[in-house]
Amino acid sequence: MYTNILVAVDGSAVSDAALHHAIRLAQDQRAKLHAIHVxxxxxxxxxxxxxxxxxxxxxxxxxxxxxxxxxxxxxAGLSVTSTLLETRADGPRVAEMLADKAHGIAADLVVLGSHGRRGLTRLFSGSVAEGTARLCGAPVLIVHGPTQKSG
Structure with missing residues (x-):
């Protein structure tokens, strides 16, 4: 079903969880994994x-x-490539860059971690995961971090 899986990594625990899911899916599907950091x-x-x-x-x-x-x-025995990109003041934002990369490699699936920002932080910074899902032609799997219990 999947032959090319793009996974975005940023070094966070949520990103590590997304990478783990992407690796398992790529193993199961015998897909090539493409890691990207922006x-x-x-x-x-x-x-x-x-x-x-x-x-x-x-x-x-x-x-x-x-x-x-x-x-x-x-x-994990996978074929893997990696790409390092950076934004520019007058260029596309992170979500656009991820969607463009997914299109460029003909990704069947994009795997992202979501930091779960809420309120004003989300309003002003936006959600990379949501933006990528909106712009990307491929399905997007959003992996959330572990929930924290209060009290």
Missing amino acids: VDIVGMPWEEVDIQDMLTFYRQQGETILARAVASAKQ
Whole structure:
């Protein structure tokens, strides 16, 4: 049913859960896995920092996150590729970039983690998962993190 699965990774626990689901699906379907990380430079705090140092740091962090994802997929016996992208002030946002990549690799499925932001945070930052689902031509599996019990 699936031959190309795109999974977005950002190093968070929710992203790790999404990667785990994507790996299991790819194993079950004998699909190729494509891991992607987008450095969102548009949403970064730029006051009083050396921009080049910050960019270098986030690019290296993205490469490390992708290397871990690739290692996990290879350990599971999968064929895997990885892509590191970054947003630009005048370019597409993260959701558009994920949808474009999914289209470019003819993804049958996109797997994303959702951080479950609510209220004003969600209003102003938007939801990458929802945006990708809206823009993407392929089905999108949204993996939520573990729920926390109060009290």
